[in-house]
Amino acid sequence: MKIIFNQKCIEENQLVINYTENNYFSGDFVNGFCWLFQNKLLYWEYVYFQLMASMRKMRIDIPLAFTPELFEDQIKILSEKLNTTEGRVKITIYRNIQNHPPSFIIQILPHKNFFVTTENEVDVYKEILIYPNLLSDLLIYQPLNSIAEQYAIENELQDVILLNSEKRIARSVLGNIFLIQDNMIVSPPTTEGAIQSVLKKNYILFLREKTNYIFKEAPISPFEAQSADEFFILSDENGLLPVTRLRKKVFKKDQTRLLTKKFIGYSLE
Template sequence: MINYNGTILPSSTYLLHDNRAFLYGDGVFETVKIINNTILFLEDHYFRLMSSMRILRMEIPMNFTMEYFEEQIKLVTNANNCSVATRARITIYRNPGGYYLPETNTISFLIHSVPLENKMYAMNSDAYEVDLYKDIYVSKQLLSTLKTTNKIINITASIYAKENGLQNCLLLNENKNVVEAIQGNIFMVLDNTLKTPPVSEGCLNGIMRKQIIALAKKIDEMEVLEEPISPFDLQKADELFITNVIKGIQPITKYRKKEYKTAFSQKVLNLLNDCIVT
């Protein structure tokens, strides 16, 4: 089942022939994690979505409050009987009409959900090897920081990773600095410093990125920096890890010939789980 503009429908009834997100990538989305019918980091997701819609000059309906946002997501997760541990996505797109120039800035939304195996965030101890993806670069500009429905770089990088037996790839911007991973922000630990690229480098303004920065700042011996990361820096790091709302923290175990520890990743993951209301 899906939630289409507040109505629960079978997913087979939804058509894409005039959907501007499908035709032009004219849409934004949020992916949320739900535990025991509670949306994690609800306020952060809501305000990022509102900011993205304003940047794309979408008309935000008067009734689209945070409470409405929460209600509509729970409507479909409850309909699908998967509110205990759930991944839900809300896609907002401009209504049909026009070509590159839209006929309207009003919006529609579509929400779907799938169950998750685990409620709490868990550390994956499997080997996790990454490399750089250099075929296409991320632009250092505002649109790169948004979750728009145009993610072709992430798609081609995912295919490259699969073809080369990698678990992930790291994306670069036009300055050849490391921006993020395919599906999450990148963090680097060196001695007592935690570093992640600033949003100005073109990385996603990630919800989990925000949580990890806040948690790390509470660790007395750790200095937290938002600074550019070069590929050369990766070779010096003690740890590398990727963050997103669904996975939490994914440690990287190998980049080329360098292998990494995971102690700090586990420490922050424990702090993250302590913050979650279950």
Template structure:
């Protein structure tokens, strides 16, 4: 089942002739967690989507309000009567003819979902090893902070990780600083200080990144700093953890010969769940 422009359809096949998202990557998306039939961080997702549409010069329909955004997501997930926890992808693409220059700025949207086993965020256990992905770099510019359909670096990086037995890879910007993992933002801890790359370094403007920064400031004994992180910092850190909306927090156990604890990741996962579900 999919939600295509507000219509629930059995068939997810969308014609590609006028689908600029398929033809040119002229599309953006949000990955959203629905837990116990509640959309988590819906305002943050909505306003990030609206901001990305404006940056990409897409025409935002007058009815595309926060309420409409939430209604369309639940309209789809509520068709599933056997589960209440979902991973949702809300995709927006520019429609119409044209080549690089579109003949219209109007948009279509499509919403799809997958069921999740639990509403809670659970910290991973066992080995989780990372490595640097050096075949391509992410540029320090505004489009790098958006969730666009241009994810070739993340795709080839994922293949590299899989072929070499790593659980994830870290991406570098054009100044060779670490900015994020393949599908997550990154945080590193030195004692009581937690550091994460700033958006000006080119990292994704992650929704969970925003939540974790807020939780650290309000509810923990740690301090948070946004700054550039070099690969050398990884070897000196006490802890590395990754964040995204679906997984929550993932604790890294090893980078090359360095092993890490999960003190902050454990504490923050508990605070995150308490803030959402208690």
């Protein structure tokens, strides 16, 4: 699989990162994800500016050359090399050794349906809590994600709900959580431990502009999640995953499916 490394298109197995560049191996990087659909980068400006904001929070220098046009051109080059017009673009920018500009890697991950049709069972992971802070809402390396993901694998779950220091719902390993109850849709804010998400920002705009649902960001308890009509996870990397089971509660996904179809149309306008 071809990738872009610092404006060079190479085979993935040719990527060599010196072990002395321990910033990469210690997780000193930021990620950004953008969906490529029908040769169009969805919400590209949002993705770019969120990526730059994450670099500032991480105190990674931003070279003047790191313009939206630079990354957009590199993505176009890579999509042409891969002969694809659809996929999930992943941009990783990591801090280099002192006095060297940061490096970047661009990948186009295999195309997948934005709406995940498989059964998705989740549970609450309580062993480690999220303490909301300046970095907790960024798409960066989070050790908790790796540990909780392994817990999910061991328990044959597709994802797990992560709690904050107040024992309220923060997010899941994969993304942000949304609950549907009657005509109300609720999602935890970043102050509760949710992730800064381009898709979430635009999904909220879609709900408010194009639907009759009432949306609000508010704290959610694990008990409230079990009483919802429908439950889904929105992930910049993985799309929209309807949750079908949380412990003994089985959720429908009819409203979620219909909203997703409308959101895709809205995103392509």
